[in-house]
Every structure is written in C-alpha cells, then in structure tokens.
Amino acid sequence: MSAIxxxxxxxxxxxxxxxxDNCMAWDATWRPLFVGWLTGLALxxxxxxxxxxxxxxxxxxGISAIGGVTPSDPMSGTLIPVAAVILSGVDQSAAIxxxxxxxxxxxxxxxxxxxxxLAFLGLYDKYxxxxxxxxxxxxxxxxxxxxxxxxxxxxxxxxxxxxxGNLGGISSAMPVWLINGLDAASGMLVAVGFGILTSxxxxxxxxxxxxxxxxxxxxxxxxxxxxxxxxxAIAISIYLVESGLKKVQQAPAVSDSNHEEDLF
Numbered sequence: 001m002s003a004i005x006x007x008x009x010x011x012x013x014x015x016x017x018x019x020x021d022n023c024m025a026w027d028a029t030w031r032p033l034f035v036g037w038l039t040g041l042a043l044x045x046x047x048x049x050x051x052x053x054x055x056x057x058x059x060x061x062g063i064s065a066i067g068g069v070t071p072s073d074p075m076s077g078t079l080i081p082v083a084a085v086i087l088s089g090v091d092q093s094a095a096i097x098x099x100x101x102x103x104x105x106x107x108x109x110x111x112x113x114x115x116x117x118l119a120f121l122g123l124y125d126k127y128x129x130x131x132x133x134x135x136x137x138x139x140x141x142x143x144x145x146x147x148x149x150x151x152x153x154x155x156x157x158x159x160x161x162x163x164x165g166n167l168g169g170i171s172s173a174m175p176v177w178l179i180n181g182l183d184a185a186s187g188m189l190v191a192v193g194f195g196i197l198t199s200x201x202x203x204x205x206x207x208x209x210x211x212x213x214x215x216x217x218x219x220x221x222x223x224x225x226x227x228x229x230x231x232x233a234i235a236i237s238i239y240l241v242e243s244g245l246k247k248v249q250q251a252p253a254v255s256d257s258n259h260e261e262d263l264f
Contacts, residue, residue, distance in 0.1 A: 006161075014152060017029050017035060018152055023144065031057060032057040036051075036079075056077065059096070080156075110151075
C-alpha cells in the first residue's frame, strides 16, 4: 500500500469518526479503543489495531481538557501510531511512546484552524434572528458534514502522507538502547494514565477498595475478570445495605404521620 493510498484511507476513517461524534453527540467513538480497531480494520490488521487501541486507552483514560489546558488529541494520537506499526513496521512500544507527542502536535494544529469553525457562529445568530429556517438548516448540515470534520481530516491526510513512512525509517535507525527506553516510557505512560484517573475518582470512602484490588491481583494472583466479579458483588451488597438503611430510617416518620392522622 502506497503512502498516498494509506493517507486517503485514514483520512476517510478520521472523517467517519468525526461525523459519528457530531451526529451522535458524546458517543465515545473518538476514543483510542474504537479508533485503533477501526484503523486496523481499514488497513487489514484489526487485531493489531485493537491491541494498540486498548493500550492507548489506558494512557488517555485520565487525560481531559481542564481550563485552558490543551490535552493530547486521542483520535490522532491513536490513528497515526497504529498506522505506523501496520504500514511501516514500527515497534509498538516506540509508537505508543510517540502517541502523546503526536496527539499534542495535531491538537495544536486543530486549535489553529478552530477560528474557521467559529467564524460561522455569527451566521447562526443572524439566521435565527431573521427566522430563516432554510438557511439555518443548510448551515447546520454544512457545519456538521463539512466545516467541523473536513479540516481535521485534511490535517490527518498531510500528517499520514508525510509522516508515517518516515517513522518507519526513523524506527529502523534507532539504536537498541533507545528502543528499550521507549519501551519503558510506554509502560510508564500507562501507569501515569491510571494514576491520573485514580486521582480524579479517589475518595476516602472508596479508597480502601483500590488496595484490596491490588492485593487480589499481585498477592493472590486473581485475573481481572475475577476481581471485577468480586467488585460487582461488593457494589451490589453496599447498594442493598444502604437501600435497607434508608427504608428503616424513613419507616418511623411514615408511621408517626399515620398515627397522627388516626388521632384526628
């Protein structure tokens, strides 16, 4: 497959993912797990795409836009590394380690072209004030199918066309110590992703279960499925206990009110 063919295929993939995200609101189709699988499927290696998508999902799981911070773009940060591995034979660890820088670079490019999208917002206000429904609906579909997804797709096209083939040559020229370092860095990125996610959901009430899960996994050697089943059983038990306590606390109030009604 030539570079131009790969660029066209991946541009179509990027366009479809953006379109799904626009049409179905926040449906998580832009997440690495889905984008990685879809990229691999389009390039003829869905297994590699799914495996890398799962690894990148662990990295991007805790990354989100907070305030004015511009996070790495998970869609391009998945699509380009997966394409580099499948098309150019780049080492997976090296590609995963480059996912965050690649996604950050593409995100900055997307930020630069965002004024093109914002320029059309004034037309929405104008057509709404004039009650011009035909022009409003036309602009809506134009924004949905062209204005929003097309600039991103063009950026991906240029990035894949000019970058993926070069990544293969760069990977072949890398010394062994650098490959090993990138391998270690990719493992650290997964740990950082889970660490960020844990810090977002951490609470004193639920923190103990983190250590319980660690003991189950490292000391007892339970599989992920086994730990998930135990966690589900604990969650259901806590829910049933708390529901029972609420009923007990509400019961006296109901009985007292009924007693007062009987007296009157």
